[in-house]
Each structure stands twice: as structure tokens, then as C-alpha cells.
Amino acid sequence: xxxxxxxxxxxxxxxxxxxxxxxxxxxxxxxxxxxxxxxxxxxxxxxxxxxxxxxxxxxxxxxxxxxxxxxxxxxxxxxxxxxxxxxxxxxxxxxxxxxxxxxxxxxxxxxxxxxxxxxxxxxxxxxxxxxxxxxxxxxxxxxxxxxxxxxxxxxxxxxxxxxxxxxxxxxxxxxxxxxxxxxxxxxxxxxxxxxxxxxxxxxxxxxxxxxxxxxxxxxxxxxxxxxxxxxxxxxxxxxxxxxxxxxxxxxxxxxxxxxxxxxxxxxxxxxxxxxxxxxxxxx
Amino acid sequence: xxxxxxxxxxxxxxxxxxxxxxxxxxxxxxxxxxxxxxxxxxxxxxxxxxxxxxxxxxxxxxxxxxxxxxxxxxxxxxxxxxxxxxxxxxxxxxxxxxxxxxxxxxxxxxxxxxxxxxxxxxxxxxxxxxxxxxxxxxxxxxxxxxxxxxxxxxxxxxxxxxxxxxxxxxxxxxxxxxxxxxxxxxxxxxxxxxxxxxxxxxxxxxxxxxxxxxxxxxxxxxxxxxxxxxxxxxxxxxxxxxxxxxxxxxxxxxxxxxxxxxxxxxxxxxxxxxxxxxxxxxxxxxxxxxxxxxxxxxxxxxxxxxxxxxxxxxxxxxxxxxxxxxxxxxxxxxxxxxxxxxxxxxxxxxxxxxxxxxxxxxxxxxxxxxxxxxxxxxxxxxxxxxxxxxxxxxxxxxxxxxxxxxxxxxxxxxxxxxxxxxxxxxxxxxxxxxxxxxxxxxxxxxxxxxxxxxxxxxxxxxxxxxxxxxxxxxxxxxxxxxxxxxxxxxxx
Numbered sequence: 001x002x003x004x005x006x007x008x009x010x011x012x013x014x015x016x017x018x019x020x021x022x023x024x025x026x027x028x029x030x031x032x033x034x035x036x037x038x039x040x041x042x043x044x045x046x047x048x049x050x051x052x053x054x055x056x057x058x059x060x061x062x063x064x065x066x067x068x069x070x071x072x073x074x075x076x077x078x079x080x081x082x083x084x085x086x087x088x089x090x091x092x093x094x095x096x097x098x099x100x101x102x103x104x105x106x107x108x109x110x111x112x113x114x115x116x117x118x119x120x121x122x123x124x125x126x127x128x129x130x131x132x133x134x135x136x137x138x139x140x141x142x143x144x145x146x147x148x149x150x151x152x153x154x155x156x157x158x159x160x161x162x163x164x165x166x167x168x169x170x171x172x173x174x175x176x177x178x179x180x181x182x183x184x185x186x187x188x189x190x191x192x193x194x195x196x197x198x199x200x201x202x203x204x205x206x207x208x209x210x211x212x213x214x215x216x217x218x219x220x221x222x223x224x225x226x227x228x229x230x231x232x233x234x235x236x237x238x239x240x241x242x243x244x245x246x247x248x249x250x251x252x253x254x255x256x257x258x259x260x261x262x263x264x265x266x267x268x269x270x271x272x273x274x275x276x277x278x279x280x281x282x283x
Numbered sequence: 284x285x286x287x288x289x290x291x292x293x294x295x296x297x298x299x300x301x302x303x304x305x306x307x308x309x310x311x312x313x314x315x316x317x318x319x320x321x322x323x324x325x326x327x328x329x330x331x332x333x334x335x336x337x338x339x340x341x342x343x344x345x346x347x348x349x350x351x352x353x354x355x356x357x358x359x360x361x362x363x364x365x366x367x368x369x370x371x372x373x374x375x376x377x378x379x380x381x382x383x384x385x386x387x388x389x390x391x392x393x394x395x396x397x398x399x400x401x402x403x404x405x406x407x408x409x410x411x412x413x414x415x416x417x418x419x420x421x422x423x424x425x426x427x428x429x430x431x432x433x434x435x436x437x438x439x440x441x442x443x444x445x446x447x448x449x450x451x452x453x454x455x456x457x458x459x460x461x462x463x464x465x466x467x468x469x470x471x472x473x474x475x476x477x478x479x480x481x482x483x484x485x486x487x488x489x490x491x492x493x494x495x496x497x498x499x500x501x502x503x504x505x506x507x508x509x510x511x512x513x514x515x516x517x518x519x520x521x522x523x524x525x526x527x528x529x530x531x532x533x534x535x536x537x538x539x540x541x542x543x544x545x546x547x548x549x550x551x552x553x554x555x556x557x558x559x560x561x562x563x564x565x566x567x568x569x570x571x572x573x574x575x576x577x578x579x580x581x582x583x584x585x586x587x588x589x590x591x592x593x594x595x596x597x598x599x600x601x602x603x604x605x606x607x608x609x610x611x612x613x614x615x616x617x618x619x620x621x622x623x624x625x626x627x628x629x630x631x632x633x634x635x636x637x638x639x640x641x642x643x644x645x646x647x648x649x650x651x652x653x654x655x656x657x658x659x660x661x662x663x664x665x666x667x668x669x670x671x672x673x674x675x676x677x678x679x680x681x682x683x684x685x686x687x688x689x690x691x692x693x694x695x696x697x698x699x700x701x702x703x704x705x706x707x708x709x710x711x712x713x714x715x716x717x718x719x720x721x722x723x724x725x726x727x728x729x730x731x732x733x734x735x736x737x738x739x740x741x742x743x744x745x746x747x748x749x750x751x752x753x754x755x756x757x758x759x760x761x762x763x764x765x766x767x768x769x770x771x772x773x774x775x
Contacts, residue, residue, distance in 0.1 A: 005594045009527055012590045016531050016583065032541070034548030034563065058459040077463060079554045080562075162420040166447050168771050169422055170470030170551045173514075176420040180533030194418035211395035211444045211774075212423055215415045241463040247391075247448035265553065266470065269537075 020184045024283045028270055031095055035268070036078045038096035039071050041111040046090060056085035059234070059243050067113070073099060074107040074237040077265040098143045100262045100275025104253065106144070107237070107263055146260065147281030150226045154200050155280045157189040160230070161199035161223065165216050166206030166248055170266040171233035175203065177269050190276055196220075201228035201259070207235040207248040208255070220256055228259040230279075233266050240265060284343050286635040289486040289708040292724050295332070295347050300355075303331065303348035308360050310335045310344070316629065317616060318343065318711065318720050320357070320367035321735050322375055325349070329377055334709055334722065338634040343709055356381040363616025366745060389774050390443035396425045403429035403436050411756060415444045422770035430756055438751040438759075440744050445774035453723075453734040457484060457558075457702070465721075466553050469738055469772030471511055474503045474543075475714025476736075476772075477556035479721040482637055482710035484558035487725060488700040494639070496560040498681050501639035502573075503543060503552050505669040508715040509580075510539035512662040512669075515767050516588055519659055522760045523600045531587035538580050542573060558700055567680065574677055581670045588663055601656035605750035605762035608653055617746045619717015619739045621766055624661040625653035631713035645672040655758075658765035702729040716740060716769065738772030 021029055031037075045067050053069070054062045061075035062082055069090065071082075082091045090111075101107050164172050178185040179192060193199050196219045208216060220229070231252045234240040239250035252258055262275040277283045284290055298306060311317065319334040328349050335344040356379035358365040371377045372385040379385070386398050396415065409430055415423035423444040429437040449464045465480030466473045478500050485491055492500075517532025540550035547555035547563045555561055565573070591597055607617070612625035622629050631637075632644045648664035650657040702725050709722040717739030726732040747766045751759060 005596070008590050008593060012527060012531070012586050015586045019534055032544040032548050034546075035544065036548055056459070058463050077553075078549075079463065081459075161416075163416055164420075164422045164445075166445050166771070167422065168467040168470030169769065170467070170473070172420050172422065173471060174550070177533070177537055179420075180537065181530045182534040182537055192420050196416075206445070207447060209445060209447055210393040211390055211446055212415065213393075215423065215444070219416050241460055241467055242447045242449075242452075245448045245452060247446055247451075265467075266551065268550070 019182055020187070021182060023270070024274070024277060028097070031097065031268070031270070035095055035097075036080055036093035038094050038099055039073065039076065039109055040092045040094050041069055041071060041109055042090045042092065043112045044068055044090070045113050046088070046111075050087070052085040052087065053082040053091055056081040059238075059241060069111040071109045072107060072238070073109060073263040074104060074261060075234055075240075075243065076263065077234055077241065079265075097268055097271045098274050098278075099264065099267065099271050100146060100260060100278060102144075102146050102148070102260060104237075104258070104261060107261055143278075145281075146275070146278045148259065151228060151259065151279050152281050153226065154228075155282060158276070158280055159191050159193045159199045160201055160203045161196040161219060162192050162203045162205070163212075163216050163219050164205050165212035165236075165252070166209035166242070167233065167235060168206075171205035171235070174266045174269045175205070175232060175272060178273055183269055183273060185273060185276070188277060188280070188282060190280075196222035197224070199223050199227075201230060203230040203232055204236045204252040205232050207239040207242045207245075207250060208252055209248045213249060213255070216252070217255060229256045230260040230262065230276075231258045232262045232272060233264060237261050237263060284345065284709070286343065286631075286637045287482040287486045287708065287710045289489075289703060289706045292705045292707045295345050295707060298346055298348050300348045300350055303333070303346055304357060304360070306346055307333055307335065307357065310337070311361060311363070314339060315344075316618075317361070317363055317367075318718065319709070319722060319735065319737050320364050320371075321722075322350075322371050322377060323733055324375060327352075329375060334720070336635060336711070338629065341635055343635060343711075345707070345709065350377075352376065353378040353380055355379070358382045362614050363742075366741060388442060389446045391446065395443040395446075396441050398441060400427045400441070401429070401437060401439050405431070407431050408436070424770050426759070428751075428756060428759075433755045433757065435751050435754050435756055435759075438748045440748050442744065442770060443774050445771040447771075447775070449775045450734055450736060454731050456731045456734070457700075462557060467771075468736060468775065469714075469740075469769040470551060472507065472714040472716065472719070472738075472769070472772065474500065474507045474552040474556060475712050475719050476721075476738075477552070478504060478638070479710045479712045479719045481556050481558040482712070483708050483721045483723055484700055484702070486708035486710060487702040487706055487723070488558070489703070490559045490700050492560045492638070494642075494681050497638035498676065499546070499561045499563070499565055500556055501676060502565070502673065503546060503555055504712070504714075505645075505673050506539055506543050506546075507552060509666060509669050509673075510536050510543070511715040511767075512666045513539060513584055513588075515764065516591060516659060516662055518764045518767070519601075519655070519761065520591055520597070522764050523597055525591065525594060525597050528587050528591040531583065535580060535583050535587060538576070538583070542576060542580070545569065545573060545576075565680065570677055570680060574674065577670070577673060584666060584670075588666070592660070592663065598656065600761070601659055602652075602654060604655040604758050605754055605765060606652070606654045607746055607750050609651070611749060612653065612746065615746055615749065616742050618742045619713070620661050620665065620715075621658060621717065621743050621746050623647070623649045624657035626651040629718070631711045631718045635711055637710070637712060639676070643676070645669060655761050655765040704729045714739060716767070717743065736775060738769055740768040740770075740773040743768055744773060
């Protein structure tokens with residue numbers, strides 16, 4: 001049947017409807033029940049002779065310091081290997097998607113040490129775990145203010161030059177998706193721009209490969225001051241799966257001062273958007 | 284040998300170079316494709332290997348030959364190996380004599396892009412350099428155009444900016460990170476590469492996954508195809524300046540990624556595929572949700588993409604832009620959807636089926652014109668076929684052979700599967716871009732002696748360069764999107 005393009009466009013427009021997310025005014029979009037968000041370490045101490053989780057971690061994000069377990073979210077691939085490795089269920093991942101942090105140190109989660117000497121076996125802790133997970137999901141104290149004097153200047157208009165420096169295209173894709181009408185970060189005045197000259201900062205993905213180091217530095221220099229640097233994904237924060245490879249540099253803070261860290265492999269778009277909004281002081 | 288089959292390393296036929304070359308040229312003339320050409324140093328000499336894929340017999344043939352550092356290049360007779368020989372020259376310092384130009388493809392020692400580019404001289408000639416940092420949110424690569432006015436005489440693509448040493452790091456494995464390397468070789472093809480890696484380990488260890496696990500992998504792979512194809516049509520639409528389809532497809536792509544997250548918690552399918560099986564089950568309730576949401580997505584997709592193809596201004600922009608004729612596609616050894624859009628019927632799901640695709644496979648989507656329209660239209664055909672295939676295979680859950688086989692136990696590093704010593708295995712999957720090849724040999728201890736990955740982009744980057752010839756420079760974004768190749772999958 002013959003239809004004019006204009007009629008078809010209007011027809012499709014009616015069918016597709018209005019789909020921009022209500023977030024942050026409304027509730028965030030539902031996440032998969034299998035989503036791994038902010039890790040939770042149940043109180044220790046862990047048995048002296050157990051290092052199964054530490055051994056299972058592909059990127060050494062877990063470590064035992066002074067008999068306390070610690071997990072570096074900046075390195076974590078959120079693969080869940082440690083969940084399965086731990087015989088006691090000490091490591092859990094909540095549904096908390098708000099993970100962004102201003103300084104590198106805040107990405108490290110440390111285990112509390114309770115007076116109880118050892119946790120009971122896995123089955124008995126399940127109810128207790130559920131309780132702790134639920135509390136963690138709502139713990140506002142962990143979600144600190146990120147806005148700085150500089151970042152507040154960009155509250156109503158924030159332009160970013162994205163630089164992929166060895167990223168696998170997953171972080172890139174989940175940054176890109178924020179420009180689609182579903183997320184529409186343009187409504188907050190946030191935009192990816194084509195030139196560093198038009199930007200207020202750079203958003204870096206990837207571990208910074210040797211081959212991209214010069215291009216990254218040049219791009220940073222081309223951004224007018226004051227400027228910010230945002231590291232998105234475990235590669236940009238600490239090298240990710242390529243940590244300690246000689247072909248890369250273990251992340252962007254090796255060269256440049258990072259103002260905002262957004263962990264994940266890759267971070268969920270919601271994690272990125274929430275981090276940016278909190279950074280600008282908009283939520 | 285079969286896809287995913289393991290053989291003793293010394294069972295690979297050794298031919299003298301004359302017969303090695305003859306076997307390759309004759310094989311290609313008879314319709315086989317070269318799935319890989321690689322070499323391993325042995326003393327002062329090199330063992331040159333090649334894998335021929337024969338779609339007629341659905342088998343792979345692996346051959347080897349001992350050559351010296353300098354050997355007569357295969358490229359003059361077999362243009363499809365030109366990129367492989369550049370790899371040999373860069374990686375091992377071999378000198379394929381007679382190769383037109385042995386430039387590095389990955390720049391292992393840094394200094395990417397520091398290379399002499401092909402130049403066209405003349406009064407009205409100008410050069411345009413783009414990248415490595417591009418205007419959009421995409422990976423880095425360098426493009427050098429030789430133009431006369433708007434007309435592009437030649438485009439040279441220089442990569443390597445994403446090189447992060449994956450193949451080198453895989454040597455001595457498998458270890459805790461191996462599966463993560465596979466899953467991030469090209470982050471948008473996590474399932475494709477993850478499955479190829481898992482199939483390889485399964486071949487070398489003899490631990491076959493259950494049909495249930497293969498079924499889960501097939502669902503995830505088709506979802507990956509859907510998400511990327513839908514996203515690509517949206518991106519093409521954006522480059523044409525047709526905003527409705529761009530807006531809709533950008534969103535719908537996310538809806539599909541969320542279905543993958545429904546399966547495993549991650550939108551890109553991370554942590555779903557593991558050697559020996561899968562990490563997550565699809566329960567009946569989850570399957571019902573998947574089908575219900577897929578139905579809605581199918582409706583939205585049809586509305587968005589039918590609009591795209593029925594709009595005359597869209598079609599006229601796509602038609603005749605960036606043509607790669609069938610003969611050229613064959614000669615260059617293009618794979619995947621780029622090859623199918625040029626009328627070359629190649630698809631690993633049918634040619635060398637693995638896993639669930641051995642029981643049934645989606646039908647082949649081919650178009651003949653080889654232009655941007657064809658690459659968009661083949662995507663649309665494949666989108667429809669993947670929807671059909673997904674609805675078909677999700678009608679019921681396959682019976683689990685036995686409880687223990689279905690799900691993979693805890694050890695995620697898969698270091699628990701001992702590999703046969705001194706063996707060779709090759710595993711292919713058909714990712715959304717095309718044929719993914721993983722191959723490896725083990726040493727006496729059953730560890731990887733060497734490991735090679737050929738992403739479809741390895742074959743196809745030159746196809747993009749070719750497509751731009753005699754085009755206009757303003758055609759580049761469109762041509763680039765119509766191929767949408769992986770930088771990290773190439774650079775490794």
C-alpha cells in the first residue's frame with residue numbers, strides 16, 4: 001500500500017510513544033535480579049588459613065589486610081568468582097548501583113570485624129545475609145556527595161570529550177547509550193562533544209594503552225581549564241583485566257588527576273548517569 | 284577436522300612449501316576460505332600454519348609447512364592473506380617476499396601510526412587525517428584519505444591503538460584471567476568470543492557442555508546479534524540524518540541488552556559462558572519473561588526499521604554507496620555480514636556449526652548489491668531471522684542430560700579443566716560481525732604454547748578501505764557504520 005513518508009513517520013511516532021526514563025525524579029529503571037552492584041563484605045574475621053576468595057579473583061581486587069578482607073571496587077570486574085569461592089558466603093553483591101567516588105581510596109570496601117569469632121556455615125547465614133544486603137542497598141551514608149567547587153560550575157552545562165584508550169567498546173557503548181532518548185542526559189545539560197576545545201573535561205575508558213598515551217595527553221591538554229577527568233570502568237581506573245600488562249598503563253590516574261571514578265566492567269548506564277549527576281551536584 | 288575438535292599437534296600434516304601453497308590456492312579456488320594463517324618460530328626456521336574452512340564438507344583442514352625467515356609471499360596469488368602476512372612480518376620479523384607493503388598492523392612496541400602512508404601525488408590532491416581520537420564515542424583508529432576534491436582515491440586504515448597484549452598474556456594459560464580476556468576481546472561480542480574460547484577449552488579438555496548449556500549460549504548469541512544489528516541500523520539512520528529510526532533503535536538496542544542482563548545480570552553477557560557450561564540457568568518463569576519482552580521488542584523493532592527502509596531519502600542515500608562487488612569480497616576474504624551483503628554466502632552457523640547450531644541453524648541472509656544498503660538490509664534480514672529463531676528455540680527448555688552437566692560448578696577461571704598436552708584445537712563461532720576464530724596449541728604441561736584470535740574485523744577492515752574508493756569523503760561515516768568493525772578485536 002502506498003503511504004507517504006510523513007504519514008509513516010507519524011504512525012511510527014505514535015506507536016513508539018514517549019519512553020524517556022523518569023529517573024532521577026522518578027524511580028530508577030528496574031535492574032536484573034542477577035545484577036551485581038556494590039559488594040558487601042559480611043563481618044569477619046575470616047579464618048586465618050582461608051584465602052580462597054583472594055586466590056579466585058582474576059584481577060587481585062581482594063586482599064587480606066590486618067586479618068580484614070578488603071575489596072577494591074576500582075579493580076573489581078564484578079564477575080562474582082569470589083562469591084562462589086567463599087565457603088562462608090562472606091562476599092555478597094547488592095543491587096546498589098550508586099558506585100561512583102571522588103577519590104580512589106573510597107572505592108575500597110573494608111570488612112568489619114565483629115566480636116563473633118567465626119560465622120556459621122553458609123546455610124545458616126542466608127537470612128542474616130539477606131538482611132545485611134537489604135540494609136546496604138538503602139544505606140545513604142555510603143552515597144556521599146561528590147560535587148566539588150569545580151564540578152559545581154558545570155552544573156547546568158557539562159560537555160565531555162570521550163577518549164577510548166584501550167576500552168573494549170562495552171564502557172563506550174554504555175556511555176553512548178546515555179545520549180539516546182531513553183536516558184537522554186541532554187536534559188541535564190550533559191553532552192558528549194566532538195572536540196576537546198568544546199569540552200569541560202574528558203571521560204576516559206580503557207586502561208590507557210601505550211599506543212593511546214600520547215593521543216590522550218594531547219586531548220587533555222586541548223581542553224580549556226578549569227577541566228575535569230572522569231575514569232569510567234575498571235580498565236580506566238586500574239587496568240581492568242589488563243592490569244600490569246606492559247602494553248598499557250593501569251589506568252588514567254597514572255598521568256592525569258582524576259576527579260571522578262565510576263567502577264564496573266562495564267558500569268551500568270545508570271551507575272554512570274547517577275555518578276555524573278551527583279558529581280554536578282544535581283542529585 | 285570438525286569445529287572445536289582437538290588433535291595431537293604432530294598430527295597436523297606437514298607439507299613442503301610448494302604443496303602447502305598449492306593446497307591453499309586450490310582450496311580457495313574450490314570454494315574453501317582461509318580461516319587463519321599463522322606461524323610459530325622453531326629454531327632458526329618457522330612453522331607456517333593455515334586453516335582452510337570448507338563449507339561443502341563442513342570441515343576445517345589445518346596444514347603446516349616449514350619455512351625460513353624469508354619465504355615467497357602467498358599474497359600475490361591469494362590476496363585474502365595479505366593482512367595475515369603483515370601480521371607475520373610484524374609479529375615474528377618474517378619476510379614474505381613479494382608482498383606489496385609489509386606495514387605493521389598493531390604496533391606492538393608503541394608508536395602507533397608512525398608509519399609511511401600510501402600517498403597520491405598531484406596538484407589537486409589533498410590528504411585528510413582522522414583519528415585516533417574520533418568525533419563520536421568510539422574506539423581509536425587512524426584513517427588517512429587521499430582525495431581529489433570530494434573524491435576519495437584511496438583510504439588507508441592504521442590500527443593498533445587498542446593493543447593490550449591479550450594473545451601474549453594467554454600464553455602459559457589457561458589461568459584466572461583467560462575467560463575475561465576472551466570476554467573483553469571485543470566487548471560488544473562477549474558471547475561470541477566467550478563461546479569460541481569455551482569451545483576451544485572444551486575441545487582440548489574433552490569436557491563437552493550439555494545441550495542445555497549450548498542452548499543458553501545460542502540464546503545469548505542471538506540476543507547479542509539482535510542488540511548490535513538494531514543499534515547499527517539506528518546509527519546508520521543517524522548518519523543519514525533520519526532521526527526517527529535513530530531514536531527508536533538506540534532505545535530498542537538497550538531493551539535487548541536488558542534481556543541479556545535478565546539472563547546473567549550483565550548487559551553484555553559477561554560471566555554467562557564458562558568452559559564446560561554456563562553459569563546461569565534459565566528457569567521457566569525467566570523464559571516466559573524473556574519471550575514476553577522479546578515479543579514487545581520485535582513489534583517496536585519492526586515499526587522502527589520498516590519506517591527506515593520505506594523512506595525514499597534513506598534508500599537513496601544507502602544505495603550505490605560503498606560498493607564491494609562479490610568477486611572483490613571473495614578475493615579479499617571478507618567474512619560475516621559484510622561478505623553476505625556482497626552476495627558471498629558464508630556463515631559459520633551453517634558452514635561449521637558448533638554447539639546448539641548443530642541441531643538447527645538460522646537461515647542464511649544474503650543480498651547481492653554489496654553497498655551500504657545491502658549491509659543495512661542484511662542486518663534487517665538477520666534481525667528478523669534471529670527473532671524467529673529465538674522464538675522457535677525458546678518454546679521449551681531442552682531436557683537436561685543430567686543435573687551435574689547442566690551448570691558449571693564454581694571454578695570460574697576454568698583452570699580446573701586439564702587440557703590434553705601437545706594438542707591443537709580450533710574453534711569458530713559466528714558473532715554478529717562474522718566469523719570469530721580462536722585457535723591454540725598446548726605444551727607438554729597442557730598449557731597454552733600459543734594462542735591466536737582472528738576477529739571478523741581482522742578480515743574486514745580492508746573491505747571498508749576498499750568500499751571508500753571513488754566514493755566521497757562524506758560517505759565515510761556511512762560506510763564505516765555499515766561495516767561497524769571492532770578496533771579492540773583487531774588490535775587484541
